[in-house]
Amino acid sequence: MKKKSIYKMLGIRLQVFVALQRNDAQGPWQYNNKLPSIEMHRDLTLDFQILHFVALCVDDIIVSTQFLNDEEFATLQNINLHLITLSLKTDRGYFLTKQLILFAQNLAEYMIRSTFARIKYQDCDLPARPLSGKYFEKGDIVILNNKAQNYKGEVQIITKRMINDGIRNLFGQLDENEQKIVDCLLPNQEFRFNLS
Incomplete structure (x- = not known):
């Protein structure tokens, strides 16, 4: 939170990663353990991870693992990024x-x-x-x-x-x-x- 305040004051956009919870989700490396930006998100649902970052006023939220299935894509489509x-x-x-x-x-x-x-x-x-x-x-x-x-x-x-x-x-x-x-x-x- 302290770093976020500094970045915001300097006009630097804050980007974070959220992770899919499926075992078959792949990241950019051979070993991938879901790759969230915050450790507490590692085993939490995709929608919660995103909503938590919305509440933290993060600028860009990136899914760190791939590929989205239809259910995950629908979850993303139903999230209001402007309302906690x-x-x-x-x-x-x-x-x-x-x-x-x-x-x-x-x-x-x-x-x-x-x-x-x-x-x-x-x-x-x-x-x-x-x-x-x-x-x-x-x-x-x-x-x-x-x-x-x-x-x-x-x-x-x-x-x-x-x-x-x-x-x-x-x-x-x-x-x-x-x-x-x-x-x-x-x-x-x-x-x-x-x-x-």
Whole structure:
């Protein structure tokens, strides 16, 4: 990240490699171990690798191994390189839109708040739902319920363990890898959840 900031300041484009996950994918050398630019990407899906680099504001993303099959090509075609997308495992008790587009309005110590959602869902009835645990954990996605009054409908990504005060309903969770993308969000940056 430090080097990226220096390159950006100097006007140097930052290029990175993502890797196909198939054993038969070939790179430029006789020995190829998928050839990603970041070690943590070595065994992660192609779409996650790309989305992580989109969140890091990388200029050029190059597939380091070849050849793309039809499924991989379709994956590439379906990635929006201008919008951070987070895959969210949702609680089945909610029936919101399949693709919830949000704006990271406020990056606070314990959460990322999207006030845009509270405008969109202000007329929805969001009764408080019991949570089995005493705390919300990093990666939990919550929606403020009716008890939050004017803040009802606000969506928050929990970034640090926080006590359950009764005004938040658990909506879903981001896995450990998706949380790495959250760490890259900037104030007022648009992002989207793909709900599963």
